Amino acid sequence: MDSQAFEALSADTLPVRLGGNTAVTDRIGEDSSRWTIREVGDGNLNLVFIVTGEKGAVIVKQALPYVRLVGESWPLPLKRSFFEYHALTRQARRDPGMVPEVFFFDETQAIIVMEFLTPHVILRRALIDGRPLPRVGRDLGLFVARTLFRGSDLSMVTREKKADVALFCDNVELCDITENLVFSDPYFEATLNRHTTPQLDPLVAELRSDRDLKVEAQRLKHIFSAKAETLCHGDLHTGSVMVTENETRVIDPEFAFYGPISFDVGMLIANFWMSYFSQAGHETAPGARDEMRLYLLETIETLWDTFRSEFAHLWRTERRGILYQASLFEYRQDPLAAEQALNIVIDEIWSEMLGFAGIEIHRRILGLAHNADFETIADPERRASCESKALKLGRHLAVNRQRIHSLRDIRATVERLEMEIIA
Amino acid sequence: MDSQAFEALSADTLPVRLGGNTAVTDRIGEDSSRWTIREVGDGNLNLVFIVTGEKGAVIVKQALPYVRLVGESWPLPLKRSFFEYHALTRQARRDPGMVPEVFFFDETQAIIVMEFLTPHVILRRALIDGRPLPRVGRDLGLFVARTLFRGSDLSMVTREKKADVALFCDNVELCDITENLVFSDPYFEATLNRHTTPQLDPLVAELRSDRDLKVEAQRLKHIFSAKAETLCHGDLHTGSVMVTENETRVIDPEFAFYGPISFDVGMLIANFWMSYFSQAGHETAPGARDEMRLYLLETIETLWDTFRSEFAHLWRTERRGILYQASLFEYRQDPLAAEQALNIVIDEIWSEMLGFAGIEIHRRILGLAHNADFETIADPERRASCESKALKLGRHLAVNRQRIHSLRDIRATVERLEMEIIA
Numbered sequence: 001m002d003s004q005a006f007e008a009l010s011a012d013t014l015p016v017r018l019g020g021n022t023a024v025t026d027r028i029g030e031d032s033s034r035w036t037i038r039e040v041g042d043g044n045l046n047l048v049f050i051v052t053g054e055k056g057a058v059i060v061k062q063a064l065p066y067v068r069l070v071g072e073s074w075p076l077p078l079k080r081s082f083f084e085y086h087a088l089t090r091q092a093r094r095d096p097g098m099v100p101e102v103f104f105f106d107e108t109q110a111i112i113v114m115e116f117l118t119p120h121v122i123l124r125r126a127l128i129d130g131r132p133l134p135r136v137g138r139d140l141g142l143f144v145a146r147t148l149f150r151g152s153d154l155s156m157v158t159r160e161k162k163a164d165v166a167l168f169c170d171n172v173e174l175c176d177i178t179e180n181l182v183f184s185d186p187y188f189e190a191t192l193n194r195h196t197t198p199q200l201d202p203l204v205a206e207l208r209s210d211r212d213l214k215v216e217a218q219r220l221k222h223i224f225s226a227k228a229e230t231l232c233h234g235d236l237h238t239g240s241v242m243v244t245e246n247e248t249r250v251i252d253p254e255f256a257f258y259g260p261i262s263f264d265v266g267m268l269i270a271n272f273w274m275s276y277f278s279q280a281g282h283e284t285a286p287g288a289r290d291e292m293r294l295y296l297l298e299t300i301e302t303l304w305d306t307f308r309s310e311f312a313h314l315w316r317t318e319r320r321g322i323l324y325q326a327s328l329f330e331y332r333q334d335p336l337a338a339e340q341a342l343n344i345v346i347d348e349i350w351s352e353m354l355g356f357a358g359i360e361i362h363r364r365i366l367g368l369a370h371n372a373d374f375e376t377i378a379d380p381e382r383r384a385s386c387e388s389k390a391l392k393l394g395r396h397l398a399v400n401r402q403r404i405h406s407l408r409d410i411r412a413t414v415e416r417l418e419m420e421i422i423a
Numbered sequence: 424m425d426s427q428a429f430e431a432l433s434a435d436t437l438p439v440r441l442g443g444n445t446a447v448t449d450r451i452g453e454d455s456s457r458w459t460i461r462e463v464g465d466g467n468l469n470l471v472f473i474v475t476g477e478k479g480a481v482i483v484k485q486a487l488p489y490v491r492l493v494g495e496s497w498p499l500p501l502k503r504s505f506f507e508y509h510a511l512t513r514q515a516r517r518d519p520g521m522v523p524e525v526f527f528f529d530e531t532q533a534i535i536v537m538e539f540l541t542p543h544v545i546l547r548r549a550l551i552d553g554r555p556l557p558r559v560g561r562d563l564g565l566f567v568a569r570t571l572f573r574g575s576d577l578s579m580v581t582r583e584k585k586a587d588v589a590l591f592c593d594n595v596e597l598c599d600i601t602e603n604l605v606f607s608d609p610y611f612e613a614t615l616n617r618h619t620t621p622q623l624d625p626l627v628a629e630l631r632s633d634r635d636l637k638v639e640a641q642r643l644k645h646i647f648s649a650k651a652e653t654l655c656h657g658d659l660h661t662g663s664v665m666v667t668e669n670e671t672r673v674i675d676p677e678f679a680f681y682g683p684i685s686f687d688v689g690m691l692i693a694n695f696w697m698s699y700f701s702q703a704g705h706e707t708a709p710g711a712r713d714e715m716r717l718y719l720l721e722t723i724e725t726l727w728d729t730f731r732s733e734f735a736h737l738w739r740t741e742r743r744g745i746l747y748q749a750s751l752f753e754y755r756q757d758p759l760a761a762e763q764a765l766n767i768v769i770d771e772i773w774s775e776m777l778g779f780a781g782i783e784i785h786r787r788i789l790g791l792a793h794n795a796d797f798e799t800i801a802d803p804e805r806r807a808s809c810e811s812k813a814l815k816l817g818r819h820l821a822v823n824r825q826r827i828h829s830l831r832d833i834r835a836t837v838e839r840l841e842m843e844i845i846a
Contacts, residue, residue: 153645153648153649158648159599165589169592175581176582179745184748184751187751188750188751188755208755211759211760212763214757214760215747215763218747218764221746222747225746226651227649227650227651228588228650228651322607322648323641323645324638325607332611334632336634337638340635341641
């Protein structure tokens, strides 16, 4: 057998295959016979091992040549590991300390060895458990502002940005998943779809015949596919965030692509709104999760406000790319022109972000890849009740995104939906 | 000397170097001693030879490693020839018969041998001479609709489109020219700028301190740099069009890049508006060019109407890409949803197109690359009068592009500017 050919790791073969790798042994110890290996991949796509030795532990993540969630019938290229590696190194430069440190990358084996985050838990899990994390709004707001601003023509040397666009264009299969599963499948009876049935059937039928919604979903797909504005994480939901009380880290950027600045922001915020509506499915008594709900709405506001402030700060201090050049504004004694342009740019990010948020909510309830916030609500009646409110918010956001002007307004709508004052 | 190294052609060396090339000899005859060679490159960048033999003639176009207009101090890579070749072959497929046929391409020597168009003249020249060409509005409207629709995610297999985006990302130096010379330099005192002075000085100062205009120019640059919607010609002005009474052909797509659908359309239409305002500089008596002016305004309307109708036709019959899929609309018995989306898409192309048109007008009068329409008006007073009206239209379009709803309205503004009723 060609020693270079891809071979999936197993707990048995891992010590043999990585036992001589100093990137690993330097961190966890050389005696691989004493390593303990635990496979913890709970995502949809990959193998993930925690490898623990005498000195410490590392994560070994390996892509598989198919979608793990579905099986070998859905092939998916190993090169997504290459894009994850390149996204991680760029994000580490753009917002230091916010992504796991990479120790080793093997392109052929699609293996990334990286920092083991402990005692971190997945943010989504914490939110389901009703555990508020005080830092995530601010940390994630800074992360999206910094990575998205610094990866764009507002900041980069345009030659390097274009070369990077070309590099990431090849992540076509992962973009294809988003294009289909996020923007199209939820809006018709696609084979891979599922939803809580029969409870949601009437609402699903209504949404699938909602002309304005479907047109808007496709406009957003158009923006997703054509607006190569910055390097996006591409799959930034609460399952891609690991947290402690004191630290927030962002993982799993294998869907990375050049897309609109608004995309990551909208996907992320959508997951907090879904968490909000899922709380009723997890609370042990009515009102038991009221504080958690308040926390979630405030986190959304903190996240967006932090994004906006940090983006504006970078705009004023690091705008060295080809767009909105200081030579036309500040250097001509017209700094207000740069402020005017900033407002226009933020305004567009805002309305697109709301659209992407709406669509993300829909696909998590109507499409293939559901999320644990709702899935762990065992009673289908109760789950459907939560999901139905979220679906309605999603429709409201996607269709009215250019007419909604503040999170305060959305908060009022969200709270009225939750109380079933409106539907 | 390495026989593969680039060497600029000359009339003397051309027969030796291409004498054995069957792509050439098949068309013009084998006896290269009887070829006549005429260098006719009047553009800003390249060598262009008409090579005539016993049997016929071909065009031999060779890129130079610098900007011809400026000299060796401004290097420019030969690979632009590669992009021209690839753009020509794609355009030929997307709108057959509208671009010169390519017979031979040598990447190292940056040589394209192509069809010699005769008795065609450059459209810009014909318009300066006051010669109306009846077909250009319709032919060019079809050309932009077909090439831009068929090069986008509305039509292409997305994997092929992404690979092509990656390919053309490397045309970075030519995009850089547009980014600087079109969108930024005209709006401050950049070194390469020139304008009719002192006559235009007060208006130029006004435009360069016009905050709304400069912000809008940079928004359009943002759209230019980020919206990789389709393969654009990239330099589609009336100097890139060759015409007879019966035929229209589009040449010189070396600036080809993936950009907004609106870009080529706006650049092109701008050149007709400039021709309109330049007529007063060429007419031998007041009113002598009235028919020409009427022709130009009607050509603009025909061009846009044809673009819109053909785009809509392709939307209804060839929309097989990933965007606005029939599976969501027509196949769900909701063809009106597809019409709704079409209106939204056209509306966005329209307002962007007006912006690009406005900016194109400015850069041709304030920047480095002026056009012959105005340049051939010898009297600076008369030239400045024409240019000043065009500049004002450009500002009006760029700043108000989202508030202007029809060419009829613009026509009224254009005619009032021409009559100096408004200024």
